[in-house]
Amino acid sequence: MASTPIIATLLKGMAMGAADVVPGVSGGTIAFITGIYERLLAALKSFTPAALLVLKREGWRPFWAYVDATFLCALFGGILLSIATLAHGIEFALAEYPLQVWGFFSGLILASTIYIGRQLHWRALVVLVAFCVGALAAIWLGSVKPVNIPINTLTIFAAGAIAICAMILPGISGSFLLLIMGVYPVIIAAVTEFNLKLLLTFMGGCVVGLLLFSHLLHWFLQRYRQPTLAFLCGVLAGSLSIVWPWKHAVVTVVDRHGETVPLVQRNLMPWDYESITGVSSAWPGVLTLFVVAVVMVFALEYGARRLQLKRAANAA
Template identity: 35%
Template structure:
């Protein structure tokens, strides 16, 4: 197996167990996106200064992803609805279980890397979305932009371990329970939507001389100013981007 070959130092044998045609473009895409969103568009800073705008874009991306997953599933029967409901309840529970302030310890960064890469290879789910739920998206992008290897190394190790351990399980799952897997994933995405709804009422608690964020609740904007209109515009842009990429991916290649 791959892990055994790596442990024994048989790197050539290990490479034969890896789909480089998939992993290399994936890796290049991840690195390009990270560089773009840390040096061209400073996303970590925008999440701190304009969180509603950033979350609006992600909300649009997620809404469109859910729609595409449902469309690809075709007719949704009563039993299918049960699987979606199960996924929605699981997603809602997970989103409520994770605290607003997650630890910055190496073990949690490792876990974040493993979960993010697992989400990335799942159909319809984004690794960035998982990091947003874990409240580590801006933190990790900021660390990568500053080349903080005390954060980058445990995250990368977690991603490698997660990829090696989860990929085989995913293949097995999709071969045996393809439709059920997609239904549950769709439900989980829908159930956790409220976490990234761009308009939130935040609850703070004073500890010592500092104010700490301890919770949030989705809300509706009280007045439609320029910022609110910009958020809704970004929701539309996010959804349109996903739909456009789906259309482009299905176009016949001329080569």
Template identity: 35%
Template sequence: MLSTVTNLVRGALMGIAEVIPGVSGGTVALIVGLYQTLINAIANMVLALRQLVGIGTGKPSVRASAATFRALPWRTLIPVAIGMVVALVVGARFLEPLLEEHPVRMRALFFGLVLAGVYVPAHMVIRTSPGAWRVKDLAIGAVAAVFLFWLTGLPPGNIADPNPLVIVLAAAVAICALVLPGVSGSFLLLSIGMYETTISAVNERDFGYIALFGFGAVVGLGSFVTLLRWLLAHRARVTLVIITGLMVGSLRALWPWQTDDRDLLAPAGDVPMVLLLFAAGIVAVVGLILIERRLGISEEEEAETAKQ
């Protein structure tokens, strides 16, 4: 029962992150110890679909596909999925006005969350051979950070009435942020001008738009997660270094003081409250990490569960 509740909360935290521009669901998955499990599970789902239709596996096999599906860690995935869906729907309704009415304070809170979350992939790098961060690692991480710093500085676009192909393509790109820490799907949608349209579609139950977005998400996720799984299996250290850099670079999007065109400003206004919320974000992440350790749930254990 405790495990189910924990996974519901984990999923809810990831769902909330996907609503907030600048915060990545992948970042939250790392923090709460679900990252490797989700990567393996999604990759295995893709494999099962390929087995079902015979793509790259010889001939179609319902038996092989069913066996792959049955082997997935459903006790973890189902409550996580439920938590995510509920949080997405509720978050779209309640977080949107908070982000509009209190943008500085909300960004300060999330800045603290992501800054503290950088510890997770950075520490995972140390756990891989040859251990401590090297000059080469720092250089690669810096390049990744600078790239995302530049990307998150681009002014937002505006597409009020996208055609179906644009919806599918935008979803395919944005959904990759679900499994790539540091890159926010909501922020990407905001950059290309489709964030408000997508949030409105969710709030207004525009099932046509949602279906197209869902199709694009499935295509994008299925294509990207297989590559990411291979990288984590064969190039784990450099992949984690890049993820760390992306998370650091993404902090630009969450700097509390900025214009609508994403120009950075100096601190102003109610600075003490902003600093308090910033600290609260850090404390929240530290608390999550300590809870995961207290419950004995580690990334390695999650990975082992995903293989069973």
């Protein structure tokens, strides 16, 4: 595989980790934007009995290259570093400037949808159907009411396996699924308090889910690339309803920590938000960050395209 500089991969991992902390935003979206998505899936799916045979017959160095371990270590190192260092900051930003944060991520997701959409053959009926199914699935997911499952070793392990599948799907947020399952506050508290037992259990579930799901997703991309990309593009488009900044809580509930959290929310226009909630919509700041995010995505795409052309010219 073509090598990716370790520092660049580490930074991309940190961006993925930052996105995964926020309910409603997917690290898979960042992987797509930065051009490492399919390499990530290929590396994850390489962990098979064949990899163990390579290790047994040829030794560590060929095995390390076979599973693209340098890339994976740098990427997941960046993800873990980001989660460990940015959890407090993102919690603070969501608490103090939620509208601006959601505006920024709305821009990221819209630009990512356009980025993927430009790769699709829209005249094919199967592409249109797959896009609509993905969009409807994301909208439905955003309407699911959170539940409170019992917190024990088994449920934390299962939550990790489920959430990590979403974390590598562009547009579907693993953190949002954790929120739906009622374990998001538990995981964030474990990170900030460094509850090693709970974190190791959660990470064990993540590893199992990641290895199993990556094989399935890579298989679909290899055999049904256009419909699969269309489905992912639809999920991204539909997830805009989840991250829409201006929401009104129709139904609230008091969680196990005594905090009031929204159970059912309704999207509002900025002017309706102000009249209903009595709170400023902060639309200039939200719009500014939205535009910054859009420009950032297309700047990343432009830079990645220039880098690929440069590498191709050097190879020739």
